[in-house]
Every structure is written in structure tokens, then in C-alpha cells.
Amino acid sequence: MLGGLIARLRRFRRVFILLAVIGPGLITSNADNDAGGIATYSQAGAQFGYKMLWLLLLITISLVVTNEMGARMGVITGKGLADLIRERFGVRGTTFAMALLMVANAFTTVAEFAGIAAAMELYGISKYISVPVMAVVIWLLVVRGSYPVVEKVLLAIGLMYITYVVSGLLVHPSWGDVLRGSVDVPHDVVVSNAYFLLAIALIGTTVTPWMQFYLQAAVAEKGIPNEQLAYSRIDVIVGAFVTDFIAFFIVIATAATLYGHLSPEQLSNMQAGDYAKALGPVAGNAAKLLFGAGLFGASVLAGSVVPLSTSYAVTEAFGWERGVGNRFSEAPAFFAIFTGLIAFGAAVVLIPGVPLVGVILASQDVNGLILPVVLVYMLVLLNDRRVMGRYVNGPVANAIGGSTVMLLLLLTALLLVSALPGSPLAG
């Protein structure tokens, strides 16, 4: 009997370890469906119906692999990505990486504030009120260190995404079309400027550069021992699937409700309220309010995480004092980057007449263009025995990571070609 009890406790022990190790992956997956994510997935469904699902499936594989790589690096080295880049690539390589990260994250922060503005407009609040107020609120939340509490509240708001799944099921999509869109590369629309642009945004919003830094730092911070790498892997891989499961249903719900009902002019100038209609089957007239609440929560969450994780990454790379526990004079670079990003994000959104959704989608493209560089840095590190020891990348991870880089470069090249005047790909 005692033996049985011990065996049972042993089984529970595993559960306890898993509970101690999980977190980074799940939080990351939730923050991944931020303003950029919601807008990009909705736009994909509204503009191309199910014809981007095949790409979303490929991206899921990519996300699983990149998340696993980041978690593995975090567990094995106990260091963040910025740390490792500095130690492996020196000052020049680091300066280049950090400059790109700053650009990508500045645009991401803009997107989050655009998300805040768009969400509040659904409640009838002008962006000239919501954006400055939230900029100050976010700044104070993070500087006061009360961010962890807020994180939990905002994650709860993130549960709104489940309504997309319900909505996606309620609209009774043609599952045949869904299946076809998931496995078939549609030749008719693929060759167009708009498709390439949205495809880059779709990759850039799912496998974001900042996420690679945030996830690895969060895993390293937990100080997970090597033997528990398996649990950390479960955490991030499950997180990746959850992210894309929701993304999948956002596309289905918007495709079923909006695709084919909008003119090209409407499609190129979408409003948050248009996307909200995808929740109509669940929430009816309250769809806008529900969508607004979810968008707001996701934007505030990512709007706090992105500037904070950028400050950590840059100061870590250059060896400057960091942490919200310091005074401004003790860690000037840390606070300057953090404050500067929030100020920049809010300022761009406050420009009169700036198209909120347009800004969000464009920022995801910037992320998609910068992502290959970050992935190359990661792949070099992951193949370095001095860094990873016997945990270096296997051929499968290298192939998938490398393919993601190639796909992005190919899409970028196609985008450039299609943008040329008189290009056969234009349109």
C-alpha cells in the first residue's frame, strides 16, 4: 500500500514540477494575440477568407519550433537572448541587433496604442483622451512594479478569445472550404502585392522578434534546471498551439461573417468595429463591446510588456544598470528606453487622421521584415557548442527555423518585385 502511495505521489510530483515550470509559454501565447495579432488575423479572414489558413498552419510549426528553441536556450544557458548575442557577436553585432529590435518594438508599441485607441473608440471615447491617459497609466503600472498583478487581470480579459472559438463554431463555416484553405495554396490571389504584405504581417505578428527575447528571458529568469527542460518545452509548445488555435478561429469567424461582403475600398480601410462583427453570432448587439474589451486588455498587456522587455534586452546587452527597482538617475538608459517607447507609441497614434488599423497592420509588416535577422542570430547561437553544449539544434529544428527565414526573405523579395511599376505581380 505504501508503495502505491509513493507511486501516486511520484505521479503528482510531476504535476507539481509542471506547474512550477509553466508560465512563460502561456503568458507569451496570450500576449501574442495582441492588437497586431487580432487585426492581422481578422484582416486575413476578411480579405482572403480561408485562403491564408495554409500559411497559418505552416507558421504554427514555425512558432512551435522557435518557441522551443528559445525555451531551450533559456534553460540551458540561464541567460537571455540579448546576453547571448552580446557574448557571441561582440559590440558591433549586438548594436545592429539591438537597433533592429528597437525599431521593431517601437512599431509594435505604436500598434498597441492604436489598439487601445481603436478599442476605446468602440466605447465612444476619443483617442485624444484614451491614449495619453493609458500611456501614463502603463508607465506608472510598470514603474511601480505592480505589473504582475495587472498581468493576471489582463490575462483574464484575454479569455475573450474563447468567444472567437464559439463564434467560429456557431457560424457553421463550410468545413470543406476550411480544409481546402488549410492545405491548398490558392493560386488566384497568392500572386498579389496585398497578399504578400499580409503574409509577412501574419508571420511577423505570430513569431514576433520581441517575443523571442521576452520568452527566453522569462524562462531564464525562472532558473529551470536542465532536467526539467522537458516541462518547459511542454509549456511553450502548448502555448504556441493555443495561440494559433485562437488565431485559426479568428480567421474562420471573420472569414465566415465578412469575406465577400466588403468592397476593396472598405477592405483597405477597415475599422475595429468591422472586425467586431465576427463576434456577432455569439454576442449579438454586444459584439462591439466584447471585442473592444478584449482588444483593450490585449493591447494594454502587450503595451506594457513590449517597452519593458525592450529596456531589459538593450541594457542587458550593453551591461547597463536596469530594473524598475532603481531610481531614474541610477538606471538612466533603462528608464529612457522604456519611457521613450511609450511616448513614441502614444505620439504616433495621436497624429490627427492616422488610420488606426492601417498603423497596426503596417507595424506587423515591420516585425515580419526584421524577424529573419533575429532568427539568424538565434540559429547561429543554437548551433554553437560553446553556448549550447550537447543541446545544440538538431537537423529538424534547423530545417524549420531556416525555412522560416527563407520564406520571409522570399516573401520580402516578392513584395519588392510586386511593388515595382508594371510588375506582373502587382495588384
Add this chain to the structure above:
Amino acid sequence: MLFLTEVLGAEVVDVRQRRSGRVRDLAVRIQEPYPVVTGLVVSRSRELVIPWSSVRAIAGREVALRVARDEVEKYPASPDEVWLARDVLDKQIVDLDGRRVVRVNDLQLTEVRGELLLVAADIGIRGILRRLGVEGLGKAVAHLFGRTLPMVLVAWNVVAPLEPQAAETASAGDELRLRISGRRIAKLHPADIADIVEELGAKDRKAVFEALEEDIAADTLEEMELEDQVSVIEHMDAERASEILEEMPPDEVADILAEIPEHRAQEILGLMEREERDDVQELLAYREDTAGGLMTTEFVAVKEDLTAQQCIDELRRMEPDAESVYYVFVVDDQEHLHGVLSLRDLIVAPPEKPIREIMIRNVVTVRLDASVEEVAAVLSKYNLLAVPVVDAEDRLQGIVTVDDALDEVLPDSVKRKLPRVF
């Protein structure tokens, strides 16, 4: 003075001016207090090292060998050697609490008696700018805003290499992290700068002192031996020297100036501010090994007709240095010494009480011409932190602190181990 990143990539040229590869890394052997360079790594992948004994000189971007290319006995990498670029550069410096503080932006090397030693880690912005190739630009921009970009160095003798972490974390030897031992400072303490500077040649010393801010330069100079102080001041231009010396106690300035050529000393004195100059000139008049030569004119003296409260107010106004405030001397209008007060006496006395009534009258003093040994004996006998020096008419001229007296009578080796009182 040389930086690691200036050596990396330098062309290796043999005795017949033939190219023999580029410097990829420097191998060092860890030893106390400064690691010594044992060889040039010319190929990282094949791990071949040219022994330092084959190197004649490093000049600019070129390393000259003293032998022909094919006579160099390259040796394979050894596990007890540390490669600076690979193992130390860019790594995190960790303080005693394991808090990650700064990164190694560059490493400073110095040639001492034919050996190349690793003396300090550059942890400042200058190191980052240097590696981006814009150090000059950075200095120019800082200059434009009326600032200097200080060199921020951590002496290697306060940075001890940490043993490699457990093997299972990664391949062995990867994790050479650093730990500041003894103190938790990020910036170099003047005493540490002094230790480095004492190892340097005259030219490099000059460069270091030009990079330091005046007060730090003065503190650093104070920590050095008289002989080295003299050499530093001799090589510095008079203007700069006078600015640094103004920040130092007059007795130390007098000691230094007494050792340098007369015309040079006068030139520097002439550039100093009047008040400091007078103090120093007065001290210069006394023989070095007497109380007069040893004393400092920085002391606190008040008139005897004050009350305790007035005396405290007076002290507040004077803002005396820590070195001089332990005793408050009481004098009359002709500077005759009448008594002494401790800060404690002053503070516990009722505010209205005249200090005449609380001061100690029989003050232990020494004469200007008392020998060093005599001064030390008095300090030790009466357990004093400082002893007042008076002239033949009992007029107060200065004080000799226990630090300055000990400096004179103790052998150097003992001095270094003593804690500083002031």
C-alpha cells in the same frame, strides 16, 4: 597602454617582414595580481598559438616577431590558458551578491618589464564606442557639450575569475564569469587606479591622469608613493598640475613640490590659487623630517571668547574636511594656543556656556623643529589622532595627523596593511 580590441585583427609580421597571419585572440595565464599574456592565437579553429617569447613588439596594427615565420614554435591551445576575446571580453561582471552589474567592453593591457599584463577591464561607454570605431567622435560630441567622457576601468586585481560552472550546463570552459572580490564597486577606487598607474611608464601615466577628473586625479595621486607622485607631476603640464594639486592637502603638495626642480615648482605654485599657494609656501620652508615639514595647515581653530553654540555655528560655516575636524583648537587674537575641544565636548555643552570653560587647557604640543620620531612618540603616548604644532612663542602653526606620522616612521610593507584612520 593598449586595448585588447586594438590588438585583435592586427597583422603578424615576422623578422623578414613576411606576413604570418592575424591576431585572433590573446592567450593568458591567470596569475596574481595580473594575468600575463602567453601567446597570440592566430587560428581559432586549429587552436594554434604563437608563444609570447617570439614576439618582439606591438606597434599600431602590427605585431612584429623576433624570429622567422617558420622558426616560430607554435603550440596547441592548453586547457589552463584563458583566451581573452573568447572567454573574457563581453562577459558579465558579477558582484559578490551575484547581482549582474556591468559588461567587459574592452580589456586594458600594459607592458611591464617585457611581459604583457592584463591590468584592467573597461566597463564604460568609451569601450563600446571604441569597438564601434567612433571613440573619437564620442569624445568630440561630449566635448561639444562641455563634458569629458571618462574612462571607466575596473582593476584586474579586484576582478577574480570565477571557476567554470558545472559541466552539464554547457560544454566545459564556456562559463568564465567574473566576480569583483572584496568590494562591490563598479567604478575604480582611486587606490586601485593608483595601483595600476604605479605599474605604468611615464607616458601612459600622463594619459591616465589626463583622462581622470580633477578630484579623482587628486585622490589617486594622494594614494601613490611620493616618488611616483613626483614623477607624475613632473611630466604633467604646469596648468593641469596646479589644478590637481589645489585639490590636495597642502602638506602633501609641499612634499611633492620639495622634490621637483625649483623653477618647475615655482611655476606650478604661481598658477595655484592664492590661499592654497600661501599654505604650501609656508610648509615648504620647513625641513621635511620635522614636525614643521610633516604638518598640514588645514586645522580648525576658533577664538576663545565664543560660546558653545557660536562655536558650532562657526564650524558649520567653515565646513572643515574630515581630516581636520577631530579636534577644535582654541586660540587668542595672536594665534596663541590656549586649549582644545573635542566635538563631543561641544555638542554636550549647554549652548550658552563659553568654550573657555569647557576646553582642556594643558594641550600636548610639539615644536616646529621636533623630529618625526618625537612626533610619533607623542601621538602614541597620548593616544592622539593629531597633535598641534606650535612655534617658539606657542603660536599654532599646524597639526600632524597620526596617518602622516605613521607614513614616515613605518616601513612600506607594514603601511599597506593598516586601515586608514582618516
